[in-house]
Amino acid sequence: MTSLLSQINPGLLLIVVGFIGCLVPVQRVRQAMMVATPVIGVIMLALADRGTSLAVANVMGIDLILYKVDSLNFIFGLAFLIASFLNAIYALHTDDRLQDGMALAYAGAAVAATFAGDLMTLFIFWEITAVSSVFLILRAGTKAAYQASMRYLGIQVLSGVLLLDGLAYVYKANGTLTLDTLGSFTSFDDPGAKFIFAAFAIKAAFPFLHNWLQDAYPKATVVGAVVLSAFTTKLAVYAFARMFPGFEILIWIGAFMTVFPVFFAVIENDLRKVLSYSLNNQLGFMICAIGIGTPLAINGAAAHAFAHIIYKGLLFMSVGAVLYRVGTAKASELGGLYKSMPWTTLFCIIGAVSISAFPLFSGFVAKSMTMSAVATEGYVIVWAMLLFASAGVLEHSGIKIPYFTFFGHDSGKRVKEAPFNMLLAMGIASFICIAIALPAFVPGFGYNWLYDMLPCTATAPADVCLASGKEIKVYEPYTFDHILTQMQLLMLAVLAFMLLKRFGLYPPERPGTILDTDWLYRKPGYGLAKWCGTVWGKVGPTMTGVAGGISGKAFDRLEGVFSPQGRLARGGLTSSMAMWSAVLLGVVMLVVLIAR
């Protein structure tokens, strides 16, 4: 039994149970399945051997490696399973078969893709994440959500198609799709590299490809947004770490990604959208670290992804709880909720200080590795951008979310505290945010627990850690200088907030739609498509008429000449035909005679 459990990709179990869950009508039975399966998944993962292909299937001559655990994908898979467990608890107050089942299947697809040992398996689960997650948006049941889900699905499927294109090139060039040391690319000239990069870039929400995220997540259901925040983008981060470590362009893309969402998050009113921009900003840190590609940086990306999945989920949960009780997540309509939702307030604050990277909270022990790696490699401008973004994170996720929701101007709304299951999920997430960040008073606990799981450890480093040729060193987050500088950065930023607020310089929260680059395809792009449709609708029939007329006339002419009743068939044809045949024969004979 144990050996069987250790041979099956836990993601597959989640997918199967998820699909079955869609058919189970009894709420409590279904929810027990949803909560228990990720726990079994974690046990399966703990039992699995590292570094060997555990499940292989041969399909049409291609070896599909369905399950391969190593020190790079372990931490991502574990984070996905924990997130899936928390999401299941968070959803206990709802009775929605499709949402429950698809949330688990979506998590399962992300887990399965993480542990895929070849590109084809990765592609299959990559697509399942797209298809299963769209239901979490659709179940919101509004027209806006429906339209957003279709845009979301289109973009996600495009990512899958690009991945398929890329893997075809890889297969043609290498004859194998295995994701091992040879599996990662060395330059964009490698066959398929550009396609696969583009596929990952869409899912990681790179600048100008990011709009699907801010478009879809805030329109999803209360539970759906929490589920969505965990998987797709971090799967892409993992995929980049696996296949594109040390690509310098990622450093700059990542740095830009950390900075630009800060400005959008400041003016955005919908707090779930603010969190979506914040998600983008956090991904930037991870992408930048992968671009640096040193062991410290890869560890930074992995630790950041783990911590981020938990605290971002926590923030989405707290805003979701408010949305659930109050019926809106707009900053302009909220405020003063600490009076009626104290536990939610407390958990939201823990999420906020975690993402802001205050010492003793998870962001501090995770993000600092990336900052340190960037500084060590001497990228001055990038480092300055990340430092700016760190203050920006404090602005939108650290202060704006809790302040405008729970404090600030009292909206006068008095509601009940969030349902117990929501509080439980938030409580566990808060516990993890603190537990993985405490100084390691007891060896193996505190941040050591997180650091021991990182890909680049001296004992069992992942392949990607060796690529840069840099030495693997032990990182110490709690140094006096580090705590001092981080506190200086954050506390002075807090002071800036207080002064700006006191002097009325902080822009008020106003309802409205903030334009982003998706304006291009939602307004002019849509307009152009609509215009083309209209033009085609009018021109089409006319063109068909003209073409029909011309071809009809031509046919009539030909028929008039060549048909059995045509001019050539009328009297005189036989004699003239015989004469012309004789003339032609004569010409041919003459040519042959001269030619010889």
Add this chain to the structure above:
Amino acid sequence: MTTPTERDANGRFIKNEADSTEINHGADDMHPVSKILFGWVENKRTPLALLVLVIVVCVGLFAVDVFHHRHEYLHFAEATGFYALWGFGAFALAVLSGWPLGKLLRRSEDYYGEADTVPNDVEDKQ
């Protein structure tokens, strides 16, 4: 708190929504846990006291920088108060940019057709 009067088939009291709301909030409109955790927020002097506290902490952090030489990979970051000033400046820049950006980019809520409506799984819709 009122005593529930309705009983279910097993004879247990049925708590209705209004009761549980009142259990949460009591007469003065505040959750009992809120009073413990965030009661201090209600005090009128709190905002000023917080500001003074933060200023004192900031001055303290700055003072440490004056007397303590930090070692950084990037040498310009060793300048006294570099992180403090960067944090203050970055935050102020991000927030103040909200004024022009808001004017430039904010449109009406139904700019893209139907405004974002509330999802179906909120409490009021169930």
